[in-house]
Amino acid sequence: MTNSTDGKPGKDAWGEKENKQRVVPTLASIAEQVGVSANTVSRALRAPNTVRPELRKRINIAMEELNYVPNRLAGGLSGTRTDIVGVVVTSLYYSEFASIIDTLQSSLLEHDLQVMLANTRYNPDQELKLVRSILSWRPAAMAIIGIDHPPKVLELLKSSGIPTIEMWDTSGPVIDTAIGFDHQAVGAAQARHLIDRGYRTLAFVGSLRENDRRARKRLLGLETEAIKAGITPVITCTEPIGGSPDLGEKLVLDLLQTHPGIDAIACNSDVVAFGVMRGLRKLGKRVPEDVGVIAFGDNEAAACITPPLTTIRPDRERIGRLTADAIVARINGGEPQTTIVDWKLVARESTQRDAVEPTNAG
Amino acid sequence: MTNSTDGKPGKDAWGEKENKQRVVPTLASIAEQVGVSANTVSRALRAPNTVRPELRKRINIAMEELNYVPNRLAGGLSGTRTDIVGVVVTSLYYSEFASIIDTLQSSLLEHDLQVMLANTRYNPDQELKLVRSILSWRPAAMAIIGIDHPPKVLELLKSSGIPTIEMWDTSGPVIDTAIGFDHQAVGAAQARHLIDRGYRTLAFVGSLRENDRRARKRLLGLETEAIKAGITPVITCTEPIGGSPDLGEKLVLDLLQTHPGIDAIACNSDVVAFGVMRGLRKLGKRVPEDVGVIAFGDNEAAACITPPLTTIRPDRERIGRLTADAIVARINGGEPQTTIVDWKLVARESTQRDAVEPTNAG
DNA sequence: TCGCATAAAGTTATCGCTAACGCAACGCTC
DNA sequence: GAGCGTTGCGTTAGCGATAACTTTATGCGA
Incomplete structure (x- = not known):
């Protein structure tokens, strides 16, 4: 599609890639461009009022120009916590859980939390694989459909140390917090x-x-x-x-x-x-x-x-919204709590x- | 729910957390337990046949015992690429895109790729916010519904340097690879x-x-x-x-x-x-x-x-499957290509x- | 004018893992 | 038995951010 004999200038971003390896900008490159230290750029993002307004403006312009996108792998590794919330459902077909996810995701977005989705298709082996995979991203919380999980999944979730919200079903022992019905x-x-x-x-x-x-x-x-x-x-x-x-x-x-x-x-x-x-x-x-x-x-x-x-x-919307609320509450130190949602x-x-x-x- | 006056032993994982701060095991802790270097443990995971079978077994046992879950924030930061695929849809309701996601996700799972989902609800501002948020996790690829995106989204996606598959619509200029129909x-x-x-x-x-x-x-x-x-x-x-x-x-x-x-x-x-x-x-x-x-x-x-x-x-299943195929192909150096899917x-x-x-x- | 709190930036040390290299020990060839 | 590739593991140096310090201006009261 793009080939190197085509040397026409003004090509799109993909064409450019062929000449010099695209370098994704980092905090350091922004810092260099502006003439400050990397940490100052970091502060301009995380604690803007600790940076002079004039400098902050120049930093923002540089980030905009270079299309800077923070690397949250680094941020998450360094910082205490990521903004990922793992969401595990058993099915996506036929509106079964779609509107829970929909409401949950948009509620979490208000708190700048990002959904990582997995679908087990009612397969416990896949559930284990997916839960493990999501946990490896060090999410801030997990939301999962159901309360009946394979023992190993329970063990992983419990030992992960993160808040776990079980949705949809409340009729039995729960890990932490549950929102659903009997x-x-x-x-x-x-x-x-x-x-x-x-x-x-x-x-x-x-x-x-x-x-x-x-x-x-x-x-x-x-x-x-x-x-x-x-x-x-x-x-x-x-x-x-x-x-x-x-x-x-x-x-x-x-x-x-x-x-x-x-x-x-x-x-x-x-x-x-x-x-x-x-x-x-x-x-x-x-x-x-x-x-x-x-x-x-x-x-x-x-x-x-x-x-x-x-x-x-x-009431799927309500379950989605309450789950988001519970996640935010638990992250901020709230107590586990089981909530029955009317049907x-x-x-x-x-x-x-x-x-x-x-x-x-x- | 749990309070510190309750000193009963044999409590579950949550109770334990109160006594000593739970320490999530790392490669280094596994290495220490087995008596090898951290890198050997890493190798046992990524390239098992470069480690003696006997030693590999001991490492696996230690990982199992400690409920070790690799930290992919670190892995992604250090390694070249993550196994995240960003998926951006405009709606989750009414089966509109649910079965695309379903098929896509389970096809990607076969290649150990993890879906990070976002739902824009047909809101372009949210689309920008979500695309930026997903890109900050340095995904290996992006799949997004539609070909009509705000200019800034196009710019971000193009300059991200990762394969971008546009699904559902093919009637117009595309970023990279498109799979859909007119x-x-x-x-x-x-x-x-x-x-x-x-x-x-x-x-x-x-x-x-x-x-x-x-x-x-x-x-x-x-x-x-x-x-x-x-x-x-x-x-x-x-x-x-x-x-x-x-x-x-x-x-x-x-x-x-x-x-x-x-x-x-x-x-x-x-x-x-x-x-x-x-x-x-x-x-x-x-x-x-x-x-x-x-x-x-x-x-x-x-x-x-x-x-x-x-x-x-x-044919939503087909779009989902072909999108997964295209992602895998593009990651492995395949050429961009637009595919029309029958309806x-x-x-x-x-x-x-x-x-x-x-x-x-x- | 000095002292000291405060603001605004720079330095340094990780976070947990992977890539690249280094280096024994071993076996094989001629 | 010297030379040399292999195997199997250890060592070292980042990846890109953040947190905790340290340092350098700035202001203000006594």
Whole structure:
């Protein structure tokens, strides 16, 4: 693309690179240009009011001219702390955690904290590898989805000595600080809602990966509540792969073949429910008259499909914001603290069989 | 939570911290424990076969025992290059770029490259701040959404001397390497499809932020193609805020009030289309008979709503994967190169007015 | 006018690691 | 058995910033 026979002047930055090796400016080069010591330049950045205004201005101009970008590898090594916050999620698909990250990142930005992101895809080996990798950057804090981690991950996080915020789930022992909710209670609320609406034969459908402990907690809540109400055992129809509409459709076709009597389906996620409802339509089953469908997640499309989907809405923005707050607080010496964030059961038409009052939880 | 009067032994890592300041192990501490020089420990990590197997084993055991995590601030400062890849996106909501990031991150992981993520939320000032912040970590490469950046961002990226991959859009001058497609062609394809299906009065509805250059390119393509076909000017009905179903519903109600003759709507995103279709239903308009709806993005729910939504499907996984490949190639001395990634017009029922062959593009 | 607090800069010593070089000990060739 | 490449490790010198001192002006009261 660029080749050395092309000697045309006024080339862009890449062309220039070929002639002399680009030298990335350092504090020292700024200092030299201005005629001061490197430390003065450093002060102009970190403690501007300890440098004469006139000098400070000249330093700023020089930095601007040379496109100086501080080297935080050096800064972090020398200083006490970096401004990195490690963020570990289990999935990025289907809006599951995207808006948590979105809110978290922009809240952290206000405190000049930089997100380093990792996605484990529900794989514990990868979780260990990624946590180790992030810790090697000496972050100021870690935020991680879930409270069920491999022992080695727990050990690393604990011995790292940095604040660790566990998000999304609070139902169990935590490392330090947790912000989320109890997933078993969600499952219980789903069951109660279906039962209140007159449904009697419950199934659980969706993705259920070996390491998705939260989904298992929701399923447990569903089963426990069903048993309490004297309902027949909940039929589970799951696959250990990621949730998608196609998976939902496939599973519901299987399910109704083997269990034609099912009259209510709790889905592990909204996107699975989308496929479940498509599958039910193909089978000629009406929702909510023949089969009720409830899900979890409150995907942006949940209110737009036909019929609108009853689902659980976790407050993702709030979790993101509170996590950012907790990180800042812990960095500044605040105490660890577990915070429960409300969720809501949003009753829509997909479970509107009888006009019983909806059961909300919080 | 933990207080110093609690002297109970056998406490967890956090308790221990209060007694003696936790000392994070370094290469030197491992070296001391094993009885070798620090450099030998470093070699055992970076070039294991230059260390005697027996000694290597002892070193590994010591590292495991002390929970050693290398300090890459030091490593990056000392070595030539870090393993960070900066990733800058404009949005995280609504699956817009989540699966690009997902694929990109897991592809990079295979090469032991770590993602540092930033989200500009379509704000150019924040883009500058974030790019500068990421560059200060001396990443090995940058991947960024779009090709329209503020001048200062271009300057920084060019003068940084690192490979920069621009994703999603290829219709214009690029910094280095670009992987994406031509958004104007997408708009043109949308118009052609609607016209082929017999629609004659076109509108463009959705979020249109000042700095969303890609949306403007799609709109331009839509208008250009409409004019070519001798169709009345495209009515635009937009808001400079993020897209959502609620926005779509609001805009379509406004639109049909002022322009009742509209018979086709191109939406800037699928989630907006979800709301548009809900709004049309409220107005008693049938889709696709009275009004055709086409969108952009191929959200996971697009095939599940009623009627299924005709939309444009960009190949996000492919963009993510190719971006990772390009990063690795460029780091290893490969040449810059622009790659066009195919997209597809997925014709579904929301535009099924006449049985004309669908117009696909690639 | 002296003394001393204060402001504004310079000096020096790390931070933890890697790259480059140095140097024994060993084995191989002829 | 002298010469020479290899192997395996130690030594030394930075990387680019920051923190802790030290030094040099400056001001101000007694």
